[in-house]
Amino acid sequence: MxxxxxxxxxxxxxxxxxxIKVRQDDRSWATEVVNHFRENLLKFLKSSSDAPLFESAVILNTGSYFEKVKIHSPNEFDMMLMLQRLPSSNVTCLDGGLFYRIDLQRPTRHPIKDFVLENELTVSSSRVLNEVHRLVRKFIKTYKAPDKRCRWEVNRKRMFSPAVTLSLCRSEKNSEELISVDVVAALEVQTWPSAVRDGPDVGNWLGKKVRQEIRGQPCYFVPKRLKGRNVNVDAKESWRISFSHIEKKLIACHGNKKTxxxxxxxxxxxxxxxxxxxxxxxxxxxxxxxxxxxxxxxxxxxxxxxxxxxxxxxxxxxxxxxxxxxxxxxxxxxxxxxxxxxxxxxxxxxxxxxxxxxxxxxxxxxxxxxxxxxxxxxxxxxxxxxxxxxxxxxxxxxxPQLSSVQTNKIHIITCAFVIIIAVVSSLAWM
The missing domain is CATH 1.10.1410.40 (Poly(a)-polymerase, middle domain)
Structure with missing residues (x-):
């Protein structure tokens, strides 16, 4: 410079x-609460007989907290819910390389069959997202946070968001949010689409070998629709490609030298x-x-x-x-x-x-x-x-918080006490 x-x-x-660094005490408490939530969510999904696509799901922790670049407070967490790898499929790019339509090459008995459109080939992002909402809401009805002073609640759906967002709040009603968690379903596709096939430009930075290792990683698609008015069916059922798992690795292993x-x-x-x-x-x-x-x-x-x-x-x-x-x-x-x-x-x-x-x-x-x-x-x-x-x-x-009446009483008593002391003192000097 x-x-x-x-x-x-x-x-x-x-x-x-x-x-701006996260306090260690807050980090420990938040990690305990979120880990408990994650482990119990996975147990619930594995035991859900009505959701075969989610029975073998694995959670990948992503986002700034797990990249160790979270600032101020550990109040936001991202969980990628990785589902079973899709059978042979084709991905069609809908923009410059971020949004895609996913089509199976042929009808299948894979659990994804419950989430395809009427043509029995196109995988519906909206149906998968709705199913995640249903399962998470069902889970929350019986799940209790390990800290009894808190409760979890599911937030309203957000337009164009691929996540089911939950808030950890104080137990009383209308209390503020302490922690938010985004649960995002992700479909695994082994072959990278042509728009991103070259991989990130890290040859000079991390070396050609690391670039090849990155290219060997699977890529994931999350249920996010393209923005815009009067969009077609493809856009309404689009998937956005996600590299969260690779970004996490790049930030963790960020040095030109391995040390x-x-x-x-x-x-x-x-x-x-x-x-x-x-x-x-x-x-x-x-x-x-x-x-x-x-x-x-x-x-x-x-x-x-x-x-x-x-x-x-x-x-x-x-x-x-x-x-x-x-x-x-x-x-x-x-x-x-x-x-x-x-x-x-x-x-x-x-x-x-x-x-x-x-x-x-x-x-x-x-x-x-x-x-x-x-x-x-x-x-x-x-x-x-x-x-x-x-x-x-x-x-x-x-x-406990004092009411305004209690506060006024304390103020009056204090003033009276001060006056009495002043009177007694003046009499003592007479």
């Missing part, structure tokens, strides 16, 4: 990087940079909810992965370089927005900043917002209010 980072900004970035981050002497600042960028994006969305409603953390992750591919040497990410590396990452996101081009890391023909995904007017607003942040010293990185620990939020439930 050509311009030096001021000492004040350097110090602030380093302090913020420490502050990166294995010891204190070989640590880099890559993950810290991503966490800071996620925090900045979160701050932008909270400050400008309407103008930046299309912005999400995945734009930051995609920018991050592209930057790792071009700045692949571990020496470029040494820990003392955290401030300059982070500012370079913010500048990279701004440049992508300014050019209106952010290729998906695995499907390069799909532009995440195209007008169909991100309206041009809002993209220009993002550019201006990022320029303001860079010019003013990243004020949105400064936390507005401290994040309440999850355990403290539960402890507060057990603390």
């Amino acid at each position: 050509s311009d030096p980072v001021s000492p004040e900004l350097t110090n602030w970035i380093k302090v913020t990087a420490k502050e 990166c981050c294995e010891s204190k002497d070989t640590r880099c600042c890559r993950k810290q940079c991503l966490m800071l960028l996620k925090s900045l994006i979160e701050g932008l969305k909270q400050t400008f909810p309407e103008q930046l409603e299309d912005l999400c953390s995945y734009h930051g992750k995609t920018t991050f992965l592209h930057t790792l591919s071009s700045r692949y040497d571990d020496s470029m990410w040494a820990c003392p370089m955290l401030p300059s590396c982070f500012l370079l990452l913010v500048t990279a996101l701004k440049d992508h927005a300014q050019q209106g081009v952010l290729p998906h890391f695995f499907a390069p023909n799909c532009n995440l900043f195209s007008p169909s995904y991100f309206p041009r007017k809002k993209l220009l607003f993002l550019v201006e917002a990022l320029e303001d942040q860079l010019r003013d010293g990243l004020p949105l990185l400064k936390p507005q209010t401290p994040v309440c620990p999850l355990r403290s939020a539960l402890v507060n439930v057990e603390t």
